[in-house]
Amino acid sequence: MNHLDAMQRSSLPLLVMAGTLVRFAFGSSHELWNSAPDQLAWGLALEDLVNGGTFAYKQLIHYPHEGGSSFLGLLAFLFVPLSGIMPPLSWAALLVDTLVRIIQINVAHRLFGARTAMWFAVWTVFAAPLMLPWSIIDFGLHALMSFAPFVLIAFAMRKDRSRFVLGLFCGALASLAYDVWIFAPAWIIFELFSKDRLNVRMKRIVMFGLGAVLAFLPHLFIRTFIDHGFALEELSVLSVRGLEKEGIDLSTWPGKTWAVLTAALPGSFALLRMDQWLPRLLATGVLALIVLGVSLAWRIKDERSPALHLMILTVLVFLLALIIGPFFEPRADGNGYLYYRYFPFIAPLLVLLIIEGSGELPRYGNKVRTAWIVGCLGASLVHMYRTPHYASPNDEATGWVLGRKFGDDPERLRRIIDGAGPVRHDPLVKGAAWGFTAALFDRRSTADTTALQEFERIWHQLPDTDHALLRQGVHRAFDPGVTPVLDPGLAAQVFALSDE
Secondary structure, eight states: OOHHHHHHHHHHHHHHHHHHHHHHHHHHHHTGGGGOHHHHHHHHHHHHHHTTOOOOHHHHOSSTTOTHHHHHHHHHHTTGGGTTTSOHHHHHHHHHHHHHHHHHHHHHHHHHOHHHHHHHHHHHHHOOTTTSGGGTOOSSOTTTTTTHHHHHHHHHTOTTSOHHHHHHHHHHHHTTOGGGGGHHHHHHHHHHTSSSOHHHHHHHHHHHHHHHHHHHHHHHHHHHHSOOSOGGGTOOTTOSTTGGGGOOOGGGHHHHHHHIIIIIHHHHTTTOOSSSHHHHHHHHHHHHHHHHHHHHHHHOOSTTHHHHHHHHHHHHHHHHHHHHSSSOOOOTTOOSTTTTTTGGGTHHHHHHHHHHHHTTSTTTHHHHHHHHHHHHHHHHHHHHHHSOOOOSOOHHHHHHHHHHHHTTOHHHHHHHHHTTOHHHHHHHHHHHHHHHHHHHHTTOOTTOHHHHHHHHHHHHHSOGGGHHHHHHHHHHHTSTTOSSOOOHHHHHHHHHHHTO
16 A cells, blocks of 8 residues: 555545534534424334333334334434434434445445545535435435445455355345345346356356345345334335335336436436426536446446446446336426435445546546536535524424324324324324325225224224314315325215214
8 A cells, every 4th residue: 555545545534524524513403304204203103112112113113115224223222312412313324324434435445446435535525415414314214225235346346255145245235225126137237248158147146146035035024024014004015115006107218217317317416406497407517427427437448347337237227226116206396305315325326436437537537526526515515505494393294104104003103192292292193193094095995994994993092182183184184185195085984984
């Protein structure tokens, strides 16, 4: 290691710490967690456990498909003494986000050397608006699992390592967040085009698949036999928030492909909406840098090329999943961290590609890298300045999440809400009624008497003193324009039951 490499490596911990301080200052000063009903609901469920409530696995986790949320829930307990500064879940997210950046920087160094790692580490300090909120808001796990493709690609580059073990890593990481599965088809395509004999390639693919399935089986076991909540929605074992019920429309793929590639992907970095000319112009500039960096990375022909090719395939498979799947629906007016929530999983990998690829420009490589980092820095500063201070929690929406998750267990639902205190009680109760009504009657018709009977059971197990508030929430679920859209024919029957 030369003197420059040693100096650069010694600077990396300082850059990681600077990034953590930036995120802490941004998140705590704006109280970002108050804008996230999913985290607020999860936090109330954990508070109930801290205060002596009966333990239930479904209170420890967020959604069933996010196995990693159980670790975050456990980690949050360590930060209960610091809850006066930030909620325990936000502390847990900040710690994991820091570890994620450390892993990513180390992989960048291993694959491409100290200079590239330094450029990437400098980018991570302020990153981009896309990444910042998720260092304090930890539901979804797309950002906090963004280390996974880095680790898997680094492992795949080790020729001496078993492909079965690579599969084990992939399946285990996918059990924490399903985003990780996009690595599997990317690696299989990469392996199919390797120069080894066909029988050797097929054996590796089979061993990889066997390892991935075996590592994923414990997660399936947990999803099958342990109560994760959301019982009213009757989610399947592999359900992702019920989105798979939407189906796949082939006719939308061409338009969706264009929207994702030219608008959503570049616009995501600054959380832009694409129905205005200036954001569209900025997104075009970002897209140009992405195309430049990725195309230059693809053309590299040395010891780095296998890793770069696998990285590019991983990004392409991720985008393909967004295009053909029911998860992301492009909208010209879409903006904000919730709308772009899937992109943080792949964004750091894409940035590393841009940094490494643009370095191949003989005279302008460092200038392009500098322009990229300065542009992202400026976007982050503007985002932090424009983000409002969320002084109060969004309690009605939080209640909606609680109602969907715990609505089948009225006693637990009531206890969790009561634990939030009297000031938050009313909006939480209204939101909970809205939530369990929506969960019960989504995609139901007047012929579905089972759902009506379940609604009646829940209604009579909730306190009479809350019925007026609950009734408001029930009516809210049937309001025009509210999603999910419920069958209006059910309204009269449900209203009648809630008037009893």
